[in-house]
Amino acid sequence: MKRIVKAAALVGVVALLASPLAAKKVKWKLAETWPSTLTPLASPPLKLAQYVKEMSDGKFIIKVEGKEKHKAPLGILDMVKGGQYQMGHSGSYYWKGKDINTVWFTTVPFGMTPSEQYAWFYYGNGMKYMKEVYDKFGVMNFPGGNTGNQMGGWFRKEINSVDDLKGLKMRIPGLAGEVLAKLGVNVTNIPAGELYTSLDRGTIDALEWVGPGMDIKMGFHKVAPYYYTGWHEPASEMQFLVNKKAYNKLPDNFKAILVTAMKAAAFDMYVENFAESVKAWDKMKKDFPNIKVKHFPKPVIGAMRKAATEVYESYAAKNPKFKEIYEDYTSYMKKARAWSQMMQGGYLNLDK
Amino acid sequence: MKRIVKAAALVGVVALLASPLAAKKVKWKLAETWPSTLTPLASPPLKLAQYVKEMSDGKFIIKVEGKEKHKAPLGILDMVKGGQYQMGHSGSYYWKGKDINTVWFTTVPFGMTPSEQYAWFYYGNGMKYMKEVYDKFGVMNFPGGNTGNQMGGWFRKEINSVDDLKGLKMRIPGLAGEVLAKLGVNVTNIPAGELYTSLDRGTIDALEWVGPGMDIKMGFHKVAPYYYTGWHEPASEMQFLVNKKAYNKLPDNFKAILVTAMKAAAFDMYVENFAESVKAWDKMKKDFPNIKVKHFPKPVIGAMRKAATEVYESYAAKNPKFKEIYEDYTSYMKKARAWSQMMQGGYLNLDK
Numbered sequence: 028m029k030r031i032v033k034a035a036a037l038v039g040v041v042a043l044l045a046s047p048l049a050a051k052k053v054k055w056k057l058a059e060t061w062p063s064t065l066t067p068l069a070s071p072p073l074k075l076a077q078y079v080k081e082m083s084d085g086k087f088i089i090k091v092e093g094k095e096k097h098k099a100p101l102g103i104l105d106m107v108k109g110g111q112y113q114m115g116h117s118g119s120y121y122w123k124g125k126d127i128n129t130v131w132f133t134t135v136p137f138g139m140t141p142s143e144q145y146a147w148f149y150y151g152n153g154m155k156y157m158k159e160v161y162d163k164f165g166v167m168n169f170p171g172g173n174t175g176n177q178m179g180g181w182f183r184k185e186i187n188s189v190d191d192l193k194g195l196k197m198r199i200p201g202l203a204g205e206v207l208a209k210l211g212v213n214v215t216n217i218p219a220g221e222l223y224t225s226l227d228r229g230t231i232d233a234l235e236w237v238g239p240g241m242d243i244k245m246g247f248h249k250v251a252p253y254y255y256t257g258w259h260e261p262a263s264e265m266q267f268l269v270n271k272k273a274y275n276k277l278p279d280n281f282k283a284i285l286v287t288a289m290k291a292a293a294f295d296m297y298v299e300n301f302a303e304s305v306k307a308w309d310k311m312k313k314d315f316p317n318i319k320v321k322h323f324p325k326p327v328i329g330a331m332r333k334a335a336t337e338v339y340e341s342y343a344a345k346n347p348k349f350k351e352i353y354e355d356y357t358s359y360m361k362k363a364r365a366w367s368q369m370m371q372g373g374y375l376n377l378d379k
Numbered sequence: 380m381k382r383i384v385k386a387a388a389l390v391g392v393v394a395l396l397a398s399p400l401a402a403k404k405v406k407w408k409l410a411e412t413w414p415s416t417l418t419p420l421a422s423p424p425l426k427l428a429q430y431v432k433e434m435s436d437g438k439f440i441i442k443v444e445g446k447e448k449h450k451a452p453l454g455i456l457d458m459v460k461g462g463q464y465q466m467g468h469s470g471s472y473y474w475k476g477k478d479i480n481t482v483w484f485t486t487v488p489f490g491m492t493p494s495e496q497y498a499w500f501y502y503g504n505g506m507k508y509m510k511e512v513y514d515k516f517g518v519m520n521f522p523g524g525n526t527g528n529q530m531g532g533w534f535r536k537e538i539n540s541v542d543d544l545k546g547l548k549m550r551i552p553g554l555a556g557e558v559l560a561k562l563g564v565n566v567t568n569i570p571a572g573e574l575y576t577s578l579d580r581g582t583i584d585a586l587e588w589v590g591p592g593m594d595i596k597m598g599f600h601k602v603a604p605y606y607y608t609g610w611h612e613p614a615s616e617m618q619f620l621v622n623k624k625a626y627n628k629l630p631d632n633f634k635a636i637l638v639t640a641m642k643a644a645a646f647d648m649y650v651e652n653f654a655e656s657v658k659a660w661d662k663m664k665k666d667f668p669n670i671k672v673k674h675f676p677k678p679v680i681g682a683m684r685k686a687a688t689e690v691y692e693s694y695a696a697k698n699p700k701f702k703e704i705y706e707d708y709t710s711y712m713k714k715a716r717a718w719s720q721m722m723q724g725g726y727l728n729l730d731k
């Protein structure tokens with residue numbers, strides 16, 4: 028009898044130890060494109076690590092390493108694919124050299140706003156396409172925080188017509204650079220550390236960076252007083268990358284903890300970035316009243332939009348998956364924009 | 380030696396059983412103001428229950444009960460306070476009879492947009508005030524999903540001037556009703572089931588409901604073809620309510636699981652509701668092209684805004700906490716609106 032009780036107790040213990048909750052500690056590493064102090068971009072991985080640790084009672088630990096540690100800011104996808112890191116935090120459009128379709132999961136020129144894009148991700152076909160594009164890398168990809176609409180950049184001279192763009196030397200990367208090149212802009216890329224000097228000396232006439240919070244620190248307003256509003260990155264979404272093999276080895280409750288924590292951390296960054304921008308915009312207007320904030324004139328926007336369509340159509344002609352996503356994205360955006368303009372735009376214009 | 384090993388094993392087992400993760404199951408109940416099928420309003424509690432169950436490996440269960448079960452849609456705060464339910468899902472402004480300051484955590488006429496309000500909640504003083512207002516009930520309160528800007532309502536006749544509002548019989552509850560009453564509107568409340576008939580027979584001339592998705596199902600467009608855009612509920616945030624004593628009894632990891640799951644579920648509803656509105660707006664325009672969508676004329680908006688300020692100032696004169704929150708809210712909104720109008724509004728107006 029005593030022996031039976033003991034045996035039963037042992038079975039209980041073994042069952043308890045074998046259950047996922049009693050599993051031994053999971054320790055992961057996450058590499059991010061940013062320096063680990065560059066908030067709000069660097070906030071989602073830190074929040075993720077905190078949420079996961081607390082929710083797993085300290086049994087699932089994610090160690091976050093910034094670019095100052097791994098020295099490979101644009102090597103995140105490769106490192107997560109190869110398994111050196113179980114996770115990454117970066118921007119999908121950095122991988123457009125590997126697959127042009129990665130651009131759809133960050134933002135595109137004249138693309139959706141953050142609310143529209145989240146609706147497309149979760150209630151349209153966005154997450155389905157994200158999975159299709161990233162499956163071949165053995166990597167899972169999740170939204171990782173949004174910067175909202177970025178500013179269109181700093182210009183030494185005012186832009187009054189499409190002609191003013193011709194021959195202009197501008198630092199503007201990615202698809203937006205391809206769009207402006209079609210309008211005669213001389214598009215260059217220059218490392219961050221040399222941007223101010225290049226603008227000051229006239230090596231370039233204009234540049235695009237991020238938004239008021241990060242731009243003012245760089246001092247661009249001192250040498251290029253025209254600050255144009257954005258058209259080229261209306262809803263830059265960051266990304267979490269997860270090595271699929273590592274994910275599949277997690278117990279089910281850790282999988283759920285990871286996915287829910289990523290969603291909460293991404294939402295946190297959207298709000299944090301908005302709040303930071305509010306503060307920076309208010310401070311900028313008070314401290315630097317001479318900055319001339321401008322919207323591009325309608326004919327210039329029209330020409331940029333036409334050039335953007337040509338860029339999209341040229342990729343679509345070469346790449347059937349691009350064509351498929353482009354059509355789905357455009358059709359969703361058309362419906363969503365009607366609602367945004369009536370509802371959000373209408374409210375912001377109430378007194379106008 | 381054998382005895383020592385056995386004793387050590389027993390200590391280990393006892394330690395494991397005493398740890399929070401090995402704690403016995405937690406079973407909670409949540410009461411919501413809505414019928415349990417009324418998505419997207421009813422989505423956050425269902426998502427919450429699912430996330431919490433998965434993340435706790437089935438050890439923390441939340442049973443959701445809709446108003447069809449508990450029959451007390453406006454008794455949620457009392458039931459959570461009294462402990463009959465550990466949680467609730469409702470709207471903060473339903474408790475304005477208990478404390479007028481609860482209105483600040485849903486939305487107010489001419490108030491903040493969803494992005495602005497989330498920034499105020501999490502990076503301004505919003506959550507601090509929410510805690511101060513709800514502490515006396517022994518209840519914790521968390522954001523619980525957002526409907527975005529609601530529509531301004533259905534009118535049998537076009538509103539061309541402030542005079543057209545005088546004597547108008549309208550169903551519009553809450554602070555917005557107090558605002559319109561100042562402009563001569565005869566404000567009434569009518570149960571949902573009688574709204575269509577009242578509008579059809581001319582018992583009322585106008586009513587406010589929610590937005591395209593839920594309004595069209597009620598058939599209002601058949602008898603009141605003027606559909607005005609919103610000014611009175613620009614960012615209706617739902618709320619999760621949690622009984623503080625029940626929360627304090629949870630192990631730390633379950634507390635973290637609950638809080639993170641509420642945040643993810645609230646964000647989910649904001650996106651779901653936006654996506655549903657996109658679909659409903661598109662369908663409405665195709666199926667019912669005769670609905671006349673209108674913005675109120677500028678002088679009407681101006682008069683409503685003036686009346687709203689009078690309503691706020693009258694509460695502020697009687698209630699010091701109202702005055703404090705009103706001033707903080709207004710000052711945050713002013714800064715946030717400058718950024719919203721430039722960044723979100725500017726983008727939506729690019730072609731205008």
